[in-house]
Amino acid sequence: MSVWHKLAGLPADRRAKWVTAAVWLLLAVLAVSLAGQSGEDSGSDTDALPANAESTKAVELADRDFPPEPEQLLLVYARDGGITPTDRAAATADASALRRFADGEIPPPIPSEDGDALLVMIRLAPEHADDAHIGDTLATARDTLAAGRPTGLDARVTGGAAASTDFSEAFNSVDTTLLLATVVVVAVLLLLTYRSPILLLIPLLSVGLASQLASAVVKLLSKYGGLVADDISGGILTVLIFGVGTDYALLLISRYREELTRHADRHEAMRVALTRAVPAVAASAVTVILALVALTLAELNSTRGLGPIGAIGIACALLVMTTLLPALLVVCGRWIFWPRTPRFRPHETPAKPGVWARVAGAVSRHSRPIWLVAALALAATSLGTTQLSTGLERAEAFVTKPDSVLGQELLAAHFPAGATGPSEIFAPAASAERVATAARAVPGIAQVDTEDATTSRSGDWVRYPVILDDEPETQAAEKTVERLRAAVHDVDGAVLVGGTTAERLDVDDAMNRDLRLILPLILLIVLGVLMVLLRAVVAPLLLLASVVLSFAAALGAATLVFHAIGHPTIDRVVLLYGFLFVVALGVDYTIFLMARAREETAALGNARAVERALASTGAVIISAGLVLAGTFSVLSVMPIVFMVQIGILVAIGVLLDAFVAASLLVPSLVTATGRRTWWPGRLAREPRPDPDPVEGRAPLEAAEP
Numbered sequence: 001m002s003v004w005h006k007l008a009g010l011p012a013d014r015r016a017k018w019v020t021a022a023v024w025l026l027l028a029v030l031a032v033s034l035a036g037q038s039g040e041d042s043g044s045d046t047d048a049l050p051a052n053a054e055s056t057k058a059v060e061l062a063d064r065d066f067p068p069e070p071e072q073l074l075l076v077y078a079r080d081g082g083i084t085p086t087d088r089a090a091a092t093a094d095a096s097a098l099r100r101f102a103d104g105e106i107p108p109p110i111p112s113e114d115g116d117a118l119l120v121m122i123r124l125a126p127e128h129a130d131d132a133h134i135g136d137t138l139a140t141a142r143d144t145l146a147a148g149r150p151t152g153l154d155a156r157v158t159g160g161a162a163a164s165t166d167f168s169e170a171f172n173s174v175d176t177t178l179l180l181a182t183v184v185v186v187a188v189l190l191l192l193t194y195r196s197p198i199l200l201l202i203p204l205l206s207v208g209l210a211s212q213l214a215s216a217v218v219k220l221l222s223k224y225g226g227l228v229a230d231d232i233s234g235g236i237l238t239v240l241i242f243g244v245g246t247d248y249a250l251l252l253i254s255r256y257r258e259e260l261t262r263h264a265d266r267h268e269a270m271r272v273a274l275t276r277a278v279p280a281v282a283a284s285a286v287t288v289i290l291a292l293v294a295l296t297l298a299e300l301n302s303t304r305g306l307g308p309i310g311a312i313g314i315a316c317a318l319l320v321m322t323t324l325l326p327a328l329l330v331v332c333g334r335w336i337f338w339p340r341t342p343r344f345r346p347h348e349t350p351a352k353p354g355v356w357a358r359v360a361g362a363v364s365r366h367s368r369p370i371w372l373v374a375a376l377a378l379a380a381t382s383l384g385t386t387q388l389s390t391g392l393e394r395a396e397a398f399v400t401k402p403d404s405v406l407g408q409e410l411l412a413a414h415f416p417a418g419a420t421g422p423s424e425i426f427a428p429a430a431s432a433e434r435v436a437t438a439a440r441a442v443p444g445i446a447q448v449d450t451e452d453a454t455t456s457r458s459g460d461w462v463r464y465p466v467i468l469d470d471e472p473e474t475q476a477a478e479k480t481v482e483r484l485r486a487a488v489h490d491v492d493g494a495v496l497v498g499g500t501t502a503e504r505l506d507v508d509d510a511m512n513r514d515l516r517l518i519l520p521l522i523l524l525i526v527l528g529v530l531m532v533l534l535r536a537v538v539a540p541l542l543l544l545a546s547v548v549l550s551f552a553a554a555l556g557a558a559t560l561v562f563h564a565i566g567h568p569t570i571d572r573v574v575l576l577y578g579f580l581f582v583v584a585l586g587v588d589y590t591i592f593l594m595a596r597a598r599e600e601t602a603a604l605g606n607a608r609a610v611e612r613a614l615a616s617t618g619a620v621i622i623s624a625g626l627v628l629a630g631t632f633s634v635l636s637v638m639p640i641v642f643m644v645q646i647g648i649l650v651a652i653g654v655l656l657d658a659f660v661a662a663s664l665l666v667p668s669l670v671t672a673t674g675r676r677t678w679w680p681g682r683l684a685r686e687p688r689p690d691p692d693p694v695e696g697r698a699p700l701e702a703a704e705p
Contacts, residue, residue, distance in 0.1 A: 011270070011274065011323050011324075011326040011330070012267050012268075012270035012271040012326055013267065013271075016327075017267075017326075018331070020324065021324065021327050021328060021331060024327075027209075027213065028212070031216040034215075034216035034220065049300075049301060050299045050301070050507065051299070051301065052299075053506035053510065054497060054506060055498045055499070055503040056506070057498075058424060058426055058496040058499075059498060061426055062426070062498070065456040065457050066454055066461075066463060067457070068126065070124055071129040071134070071160065072121055072160065073098075073101075073124060073158075073161060073162060074119060074122075074157070074158050074162075074407065074411065074419070075095070075120035075121075075122065075145065075155065075156075075157055076118075076156050076407050076411045076414075076415075077090070077109070077117060078117040078118075078153070078154045078155075078413070078414060079116060079152055079153050082115045082116055083115060083117065083118055086150050087118065087150055087153050088109060088118065090148050090150050090153065091155075092108070092109060093148055094120065094148055097148075098141055101124055101125060101137050101141070102122050102123060103123045103125040112414035112415055113414075114414060117411075119411065124137065124161065129161060138161070138162055138165050142157050142403060145157060154410060156403055156404075156407030157403060158410075158411060159404070159407075160421050160500060162403070162404035162407070163394065163404040163405070166402040166403070166405070167640075170402070170640055171231035171234075177637055178235055178634060181637055182238060183208070183242070185630040185633075185634055186204060186207070186243075186246050186630070187200055189623070189630050190246070193250065194340075196337055196339065198336055198338060199253075199338075202328050202329060203246060203250075206245070206249065206324050207241065207242050207245035207246055207317065207320070209320055209324065210241050210313075210316045210320040211241045211242065213320065214237060214312050214313040214317075215237070217312050217316070218309055221308075227305065227309070228301055228304070228305035229305060230302060230305065232306070232643070233302075233310070235638065235643060236310065236646075237310065237313045239632055239634060240310055240313050240581075241313045241317050243585075243628040243631035244285075244288065244313075244314060244317050244585065244588075244628065246624075246627045247627060247628055248281050248284070248285075248317060248321040249321055249325055250624045251277055251281060251624065252273060252274070252277050252281065252321065252322070252325065252326065253329070254620040256326070257342050259272045260334060260342040260343075261345050261346070262344075263346075264344045266333060266334060270326050270330050273326075274322070276599065279595060280591055280592050280596070282318065282322075283529060283532075283533040284587075284592070285314050287584055287591070288310075288314050288584045290525045291526065292307045292310040292314065292580070293307055293311055294307065294518055294525060295307030295310075295518065297518065298510075298514040299514055300507060300510040300511055303511075303573070303576065306577075356615050356616075356619050357615040360610075360612070360614035361611060361615075363671065364607055364608075364671055367668040367669070368668070371664070371669040374661075374664045374665040375549065375665060377553075377660070378552070378656065378660060381656075382549070382553045384555070384556030384557055384558075384560045385555050385556045385559055387559050387560065388559045389568060389569045389570070390569065390570055390572055390575070391572075392570060392571040392641060393473060393475065393569075394408075394472065394473040394504075395408060396569060396641060397640060397641055399638075399644060400639060408471060416468070417472075418446060418466075418468030418469065418471065418472055418477065418501075421473065421499065421501060422466060422499055423466040423467075423472075423481060423484070423498065423499035424463055424464065424498045424499045425448070425463070425466055425497055426461055426462075426498065427461065427462050427464065427495050428461060428462075428494050428495070429455070429461060429462055431492040432453075432462040434491050435464075435492060435495055436450050438490070439487065441487065443483065444468055444476070444483065446467045446468060446469045448464055448466050449465045449467070452464075453465075468480050468501065472499075472501045472504075473500055473504040474501075477501040478508070481497060481501050481502050481505050482505065511572040511573060514576060515572065515575060515576055518580075519576070519579055522580060522584065523544060523548070526544055526587055527540050527544050533591065533594075533595065534594055534595075534598055535598075536678045536680070536683075538677050542670060542673065543587060543590045543666060546662075547582070547583050547587045547590070547657060549661070549665075550582065550656045550660065550661045551578070551579055551586070554649060555653075557656075558578075558648050558649040558652050561648055565644075570645050571641075571642040571645075578646060581632070581650045581653070582654065585650070586653055586654055586656075586661065588624070589621045589624065589625060589658050589661070590657075590662045592621055592624075592662070593610075593613050593614060593621065593662050593666060593667065594670070596613035596616055596617050597609045597610045597613035598683070601683050602683065606670070606677060606678070606683075607671050610667050610670050611671075613667070614663070614667045622658055622659065624658065625662075626658070629650075629652075629654040629658075632646075632650040632651045633651040634647065635648075
C-alpha cells in the first residue's frame with residue numbers, strides 16, 4: 001500500500017477515526033470562540049481603492065498634510081408648489097435640534113433657485129461621525145425630521161456619511177438571515193438527496209464547522225496579518241463554504257455508499273472511497289483555490305482581498321470534508337443511511353438499469369447529435385448578452401432605495417446634484433489660482449469653491465471643493481472628472497483630483513484592467529490543473545471550452561433575468577466574480593466525471609468508461625449542482641443589487657454546468673472524440689480492451705449511486 005493510500009485512508013482507520021473526531025472537537029471549540037470575537041478594523045480610507053490611482057494619492061495627501069475634513073449630513077426639504085414659511089421654520093427647528101451633533105454653527109437653510117426646496121448642511125463633530133456613533137447620529141436626524149415635518153413637505157437626510165452608513169447597515173441587517181437561509185437551503189437539499197433525516201446532519205455539521213474555522217482564520221489574519229476583509233467578502237465566504245463543502249460531501253458519500261455494497265467492512269469501504277474520491281475533490285479544490293489566488297494580482301484592493309479569504313474557505317472545506325466527515329461516517333456505521341441502508345451485495349446485479357445508466361447509454365449511442373444540440377443550445381442562450389449593460393450607479397445599488405438615495409434624488413431635482421459628494425482639487429500653492437480658473441471652464445462643473453479653499457499644514461498645497469452638475473458616482477459625473485483632470489493637468493501635472501466620483505472612476509478603470517488580466521489567467525489555471533489531473537491535453541481543452549460556453553450562456557440567461565426583475569445594469573464586479581465562480585466551480589462537475597472516466601478507461605475503453613462514469617456520477621453531479629446553485633441563490637436575500645446579481649448569475653451557471661455541460665455536452669463530446677481525448681497520454685495509445693459501442697447497443701447496467 002502506497003503512502004498516499006495510507007494517508008488518504010487514515011480517517012477510516014479503526015483507531016485513527018476516534019483521534020480525528022477528538023482533534024476536530026477541540027478545533028471546533030477554538031474556532032467557534034475565535035469566530036465569535038469582534039475583529040478590529042485596521043483599514044484606512046484607501047483600502048478599497050487601487051493602490052496607485054490618482055484618487056488614492058489624493059486621499060493620502062489629505063490624510064498626511066490637511067486637517068481632517070468633517071463628515072456632513074445634508075437635510076433636504078421639498079414641496080411641490082413652493083416652500084412655505086412653516087416649512088422654513090421646521091427646517092430651522094430641525095437644525096437647532098441637531099445642533100449638538102455639529103462641529104461649529106449650522107448655516108441657515110439654503111433655498112433652491114426654483115423655490116421648491118431647502119438644504120441644511122451640518123458638519124458633524126468627530127465624536128458623532130465615527131464608525132461607533134454615526135448610525136445613532138443618522139437615526140436621530142431622521143427621527144427629528146419625521147417628528148417636525150409639516151403636512152405635504154418631503155424631508156430626507158442624505159450625504160456621503162448617510163450613504164455609507166445605509167450601505168453598511170444593509171449588509172449587517174441580513175448577516176444572520178443569510179446564514180440561516182443558507183443552512184435551511186442546504187439542509188432541505190440534503191434531505192431531498194438522501195431521503196434520510198439522520199444522514200443530512202453529518203455533512204451539515206461538518207460544513208458548519210468548516211465555515212466557523214474559516215471565519216476564525218480570516219479574523220486572525222485581519223487583526224494581525226493585514227488581510228483586508230469587508231462585508232462583501234464575508235457574505236460570499238459563507239455561501240461559498242456551504243456550497244462547495246456540501247458538494248465535496250455529496251461526492252464522497254456517494255462513493256462511500258457505492259463501496260459499502262462491495263465491502264463487508266465499512267472501514268475498508270471508506271478507505272477505498274477516500275483513495276478514489278479524494279483526488280477528484282482535491283483537484284476541484286486546488287482549481288478554485290488557485291483561481292481565487294489569481295485575484296491577488298488585481299489592482300483593486302477589495303478584489304485582491306477576496307482572493308485569500310475565499311482560498312482559506314475552500315481549504316477549510318477540503319480539510320474538514322476529507323478528514324472529519326469520513327471519520328464521523330465510519331463511527332456511525334451503515335445505519336446512518338436509514339431508511340435506505342446500503343447492504344453488502346458484491347455479486348448482485350441490478351434488475352434493470354437505473355435512470356442515469358439509461359441516460360449514459362443514450363449519450364453513448366447518440367454522442368454526435370447530443371453534443372451538437374447541447375452546444376447550440378448554450379450558444380443560443382448566450383445571445384442574451386446582447387442586452388447586457390454595465391455601469392451600475394449609486395442610486396441603482398440598492399434593491400429598495402434607502403433614505404439617503406431618496407434624499408440624493410430629491411437634492412438632484414432642485415440643487416446642483418454634485419453637492420452630496422463634492423470632488424476635490426489638490427493643487428500646488430504656486431499654481432492654485434490658475435488651476436481654479438481652468439477648472440471653472442470645464443463643462444459639467446457647477447462650482448469651484450475658492451472661498452472654502454484649505455491650505456495644507458506645510459503651505460505647499462491648496463484644496464478646492466468642486467461641485468459637479470451631475471450626481472456623484474454616475475457615468476456622466478465620471479466623464480466630467482475625466483475632463484477636469486485633463487484640464488488641470490495641462491496647467492500643472494502635479495495636481496490631484498479626488499472625491500467620491502474620482503474614486504469611482506479609478507475603481508472602474510482598475511476593474512477593467514483586472515478583467516483583462518484575471519479572466520485569461522483563471523482559464524490558464526483551470527487548464528493547467530486539468531492537464532495535471534487527467535494527464536492529457538485534448539480532454540482539458542474540451543472541458544475548458546464547455547465551461548466557457550456555459551458561462552456565456554449563463555450570462556445571457558442572467559441578463560434576461562436582470563431585466564425581468566428591474567435591475568438590468570450590472571457592476572463590473574459581477575462579471576469578474578461571476579466568471580470566477582462559474583468557471584472554477586462549474587469545472588468541478590466535469591472533474592468528477594472525467595476523473596472517474598479516466599479510472600475506468602484502462603479496463604473498459606474510452607466510450608464504455610465515459611458511459612460508466614456518467615452512470616455512476618450523474619446523480620451526484622446533479623445533486624451537487626442543485627446544492628451549489630441553491631446556496632448561491634441565497635444571495636438574493638441581500639438588499640444590495642450586485643450581490644443579488646452575483647447570486648443569480650452563479651446559480652444559473654452552475655445549473656447549466658451540471659445539467660448540460662457535465663451531463664450531456666462533455667460525455668457526448670468525449671465519446672465522439674474517442675481515444676484522442678486522452679492525447680498525448682498512454683490511454684490514447686494503448687489498445688482498447690473492447691470496441692467502442694455501436695448504434696443500438698444495450699446501455700451499460702449500473703446501479704444508481
